[in-house]
Amino acid sequence: MAAKLISTGFRHTTLPENYVRPISDRPRLSEVSELEDFPLIDLSSTDRSRLVQQIHQACARFGFFQVINHGVSKETVDEMVSVANEFFDMSMEEKMKLYSDDPTKTTRLSTSFNVKKEEVNNWRDYLRLHCHPIHKYVHEWPSNPPSFKEVVSRYSREVREVGFRVEELISESLGLDKDHMKNVLGEQGQHMAVNYYPPCPEPELTFGLPAHTDPNALTILLQDTTVCGLQILIDGHWFAVNPRPDAFVINIGDQLQALSNGVYKSVWHRAITNTEKPRLSIASFLCPSDCAVMSPAKPLWEAEEGETKPIYRDFTYAEYYKKFWSRNLDQEHCLENFLNH
Numbered sequence: 001m002a003a004k005l006i007s008t009g010f011r012h013t014t015l016p017e018n019y020v021r022p023i024s025d026r027p028r029l030s031e032v033s034e035l036e037d038f039p040l041i042d043l044s045s046t047d048r049s050r051l052v053q054q055i056h057q058a059c060a061r062f063g064f065f066q067v068i069n070h071g072v073s074k075e076t077v078d079e080m081v082s083v084a085n086e087f088f089d090m091s092m093e094e095k096m097k098l099y100s101d102d103p104t105k106t107t108r109l110s111t112s113f114n115v116k117k118e119e120v121n122n123w124r125d126y127l128r129l130h131c132h133p134i135h136k137y138v139h140e141w142p143s144n145p146p147s148f149k150e151v152v153s154r155y156s157r158e159v160r161e162v163g164f165r166v167e168e169l170i171s172e173s174l175g176l177d178k179d180h181m182k183n184v185l186g187e188q189g190q191h192m193a194v195n196y197y198p199p200c201p202e203p204e205l206t207f208g209l210p211a212h213t214d215p216n217a218l219t220i221l222l223q224d225t226t227v228c229g230l231q232i233l234i235d236g237h238w239f240a241v242n243p244r245p246d247a248f249v250i251n252i253g254d255q256l257q258a259l260s261n262g263v264y265k266s267v268w269h270r271a272i273t274n275t276e277k278p279r280l281s282i283a284s285f286l287c288p289s290d291c292a293v294m295s296p297a298k299p300l301w302e303a304e305e306g307e308t309k310p311i312y313r314d315f316t317y318a319e320y321y322k323k324f325w326s327r328n329l330d331q332e333h334c335l336e337n338f339l340n341h
C-alpha cells in the first residue's frame with residue numbers, strides 16, 4: 001500500500017488503518033521500563049584508559065551509550081534542529097519536490113520505512129541525505145530553508161569527527177590498534193536520516209520505527225530534547241532512552257558487531273510515538289566504503305580456545321547493504337544471513 005507523507009499539520013483523531021499493527025506486534029507501552037544505568041561517557045576526559053574501559057562495558061552490555069563534551073558546539077546542534085524543524089514545517093507542495101520511495105536515491109524525502117516492501121506503515125516521515133563527500137551530494141540537498149545546506153554541512157562535518165574519535169576508542173577497547181576500525185572501514189560514507197514523527201492519535205497501535213538494528217558501522221543520534229521516543233531491547237525487555245539535552249546517543253551498527261566478532265552488539269531499537277507533540281531525531285550513520293571487506297578481527301577469534309574460524313564470513317558492505325534493503329525492517333537480524341557455517 002502506498003503511504004503518503006504525514007507531516008501535514010493535520011491532527012488525526014483515529015489512526016488510519018494502514019498504520020494499525022496486528023495485536024501480537026504492538027508496542028505494549030505499559031511494559032517498557034526506564035533505563036537507570038544507561039552509560040554516559042564524557043569525551044573530554046583525559047583518563048584514556050578509563051574511557052576505553054567505559055566504552056568496552058557500554059558496547060558489550062548495551063551496544064548503546066551517550067556522549068557528552070563531544071566537541072560539536074551547542075550553536076551547531078541548535079541550528080541543525082531549527083533547520084530540520086523548518087524543513088518539515090514547509091508546505092506539502094515544497095516537500096513533495098523531494099519525495100521518493102526509491103531507497104537507492106541519495107537524497108529523498110520519504111515516509112514510514114520502505115513503503116514498497118512493508119505491509120503496515122510507520123508513523124514517520126524522514127529526509128534521507130548522503131553527506132560524504134559533501135561536494136558530491138550538496139547540490140541535491142534541499143534549497144529551502146535557505147540556510148539548510150550551510151548548517152547541515154557544518155553539522156555533518158563535526159559529527160563525523162565525533163564518530164572517528166569513538167571508532168578509535170572502540171578499536172582500543174577491543175585490544176586492537178587504535179586505527180583498526182578506520183583502516184578496515186575504508187573511506188567511510190555518511191548518511192543522515194532526519195526523522196519527524198507527528199503527534200499520533202493512537203501510539204499503542206503503531207510504531208514511529210519498528211524494532212531494527214542499523215546496517216552501518218556506527219550511528220550518532222541527536223534526540224529531541226523534550227520528547228521521548230527511543231527504546232532499546234536489553235535481555236528481551238524494552239527500555240526507554242530518555243533524552244539528555246547536551247548528549248548524542250551512539251550505537252554500534254551491524255558492521256561493528258561483525259568486525260568485533262560479536263563481542264559488541266548491534267542492538268534492536270525502535271521509536272514510538274505520542275499523542276501530544278511532534279518528535280524530531282537526527283541520525284548520522286557512518287558506513288564502510290562499499291568495497292570494504294568486513295572480516296572479524298583475527299585476534300578476537302583466534303585467541304578463543306579451539307576456534308578455527310570467526311562467527312561471520314567475510315562480506316563486502318555493498319553486499320550487506322543490498323541484503324538489508326531487500327528485507328522488511330523487523331525481520332531477523334540481518335547479520336544472521338552472514339554467519340559462518
Ligand SMILES: O=C(O)CCC(=O)C(=O)O
Nearest residue numbers: 193195229230271281283
Ligand atoms: O528516532 C529515533 O530515536 C530512532 C531513529 C532510528 O533508529 C533510525 O533513524 O534508524
